[in-house]
Amino acid sequence: ESLYGGAAKPANCGYVAPHLVPEGLEPYAYDPAKAKALLAEAGWDKINGDKAITWLTYYGSPQAANVMAAIQSMLAEVGINVVPRVVDTPTYN
Structure with a gap:
């Protein structure tokens, strides 16, 4: 609602547009606690520590910047610094 003013649906099966999700695929809920647990299990802190990951994009519009800021915030919530x-x-290609 806040990013697209109701003109889009959340993609809850990964970074895939809802109309491209295969039929029968179970969606997953946004669950930062589970993400933190999975990252800990995978050894994320030992592998990455506090290093920032550069996230290249070729989308430079103000709306894209808002979407990237939202994703950046959600990743930071689970300990991934992008x-x-x-x-x-x-350059992107």
Whole structure:
């Protein structure tokens, strides 16, 4: 609602548009506690520590910046530090 003013649906089967989700695939809920547990089980802190991950994107619109900020905030909530960096399309590719 806050990012797209009701013009979009949440993608709850990964980073996939809802109309592309295969029929019968069980969606999963947004669960930061479970994400933290899975990251701990995978040894995320030992592998990455406090290092920031550069997140390249070629989307530079104000709306895209708002979406990236929301995703960045959700990842930070579970201990993943990403820093979005907008680049031109050839650089991204």
